[in-house]
Amino acid sequence: xxxxxxxxWDVDGTLVESTNLAYVATNEVLELNxxxxxSIEQYKVGCRYTTPERFNDHTxxxxxxxxxxxxxxxxxxxxxKRVSKQTAGLFSGMEQLLRSLALSGHPQGALxxxxxxxxxxxxxxxxxxxxxxxxxxLFGVALGADEVPAAKPAPDGLLLCCERxxxxxxxxxxxxxxxxxxxxxxxxxxxxxxxxxxxNPEEKLRDHFDVLAEDVPTLITKLRELLxxx
Numbered sequence: 001x002x003x004x005x006x007x008x009w010d011v012d013g014t015l016v017e018s019t020n021l022a023y024v025a026t027n028e029v030l031e032l033n034x035x036x037x038x039s040i041e042q043y044k045v046g047c048r049y050t051t052p053e054r055f056n057d058h059t060x061x062x063x064x065x066x067x068x069x070x071x072x073x074x075x076x077x078x079x080x081k082r083v084s085k086q087t088a089g090l091f092s093g094m095e096q097l098l099r100s101l102a103l104s105g106h107p108q109g110a111l112x113x114x115x116x117x118x119x120x121x122x123x124x125x126x127x128x129x130x131x132x133x134x135x136x137x138l139f140g141v142a143l144g145a146d147e148v149p150a151a152k153p154a155p156d157g158l159l160l161c162c163e164r165x166x167x168x169x170x171x172x173x174x175x176x177x178x179x180x181x182x183x184x185x186x187x188x189x190x191x192x193x194x195x196x197x198x199x200n201p202e203e204k205l206r207d208h209f210d211v212l213a214e215d216v217p218t219l220i221t222k223l224r225e226l227l228x229x230x
Contacts, residue, residue, distance in 0.1 A: 005227045006140075006167040007101055008158060008190075010176035011112040011119055012047065013198025016126070018088040019044075025079035026058070029071055035059050044199040048180050050113045050145040051075060076115045083121040090126050091197060093216035097223075098128055102138050104229065109141035109161040113151050113180070116144030140165045153180040155188035162188075173226050175219070182208030191226045195219060 012018050019040070027037040038046075038058050046054040055061075055075065056068035090098075101108055112119045119142045128138050141164045148157035162169045174185040177198025182205065185192035194209035196202055205212060210226070213219035223229075 004167050004171055006107040006109060006162065006165050006172040007223065007227070008109045008111055008161050008172060008174045010174070010178070010181050011110055011122055012088075012114065013177035013200075014175055014181075014195055015094055015110070016088045016090055016122055018083075018122075019199070021082055021087040022079060025075055025082065026054075029055070029075045029078065030058060032074070033071060047113075047199050048178055050151045051115065076118065080115070080118050080121050083118065083125050085125055088122050088125060090128070091216065095126070095128060097216060097220060098138060101223075106227065107140050107165040107167055108138060109143075109165055110139055111143050111148070111152070111157045111161055111174075113145045116142070116147040119144050153183035153187060155184055158184055158188040158190060162190075173223060175223075176209075177205075179204060179208045185209075193219060193222050193226070 009015050012022065023040055023043045026043055030037055035058070042058065046057050049057060052068035052072035053063060055071040056063060056065050059067060059071070061067050098108065110119050110123070123139055123142055141161045143157060143161060145151035148160055150156040158174055159169060162172060169188050169190045173191045173193060174181065175193045175195060176182065177195050178200055182192050182194055192209045194205040194212045196205070196212060196214045202212060211222050213222050
């Protein structure tokens, strides 16, 4: 039987190391449109936003400016095609954890502030879109910000994932690496774990997550505690 407790995942900086992929593609788009390139620190700060708003931030445009959507579309077309195990590979130990959760009966899903096509490209590239041993998809739902009513930190995407997985938000856990991930979980009434191997240091995450994990073994322990697994 599948559990009523799900584990939902952020993607970039949580499941996969894709910083260089997105950073390089971002600067290519900016330079092709006659904007100055950004630093890696500016890129990481921008990751709190959806892709269109990230480009508005990088170019100094106000929220909602149409330029962000146009540059974001160019970026999506460019970097989705570049997804591979080499450019967006799972962090060490993560694949075993994902498969273990599936075998334990916990439904899983992914929600990113990137586009949905990118999320599913990551699943395919890392061969985690299916789990033959349990004859179900490893990820029952995989959504991007362009496919939900409102992006993180709004709860809409997480609540939609829970609805599609037929699980209770209150009994489930969202794992992410940015303050907006923790805020979205809190707004959805979900438990949350912040990982410290992503784009943000501990001091920026501490107030937004229920617990923090500095490595995958610690994440496993915290998940067991929050899910009530033995």
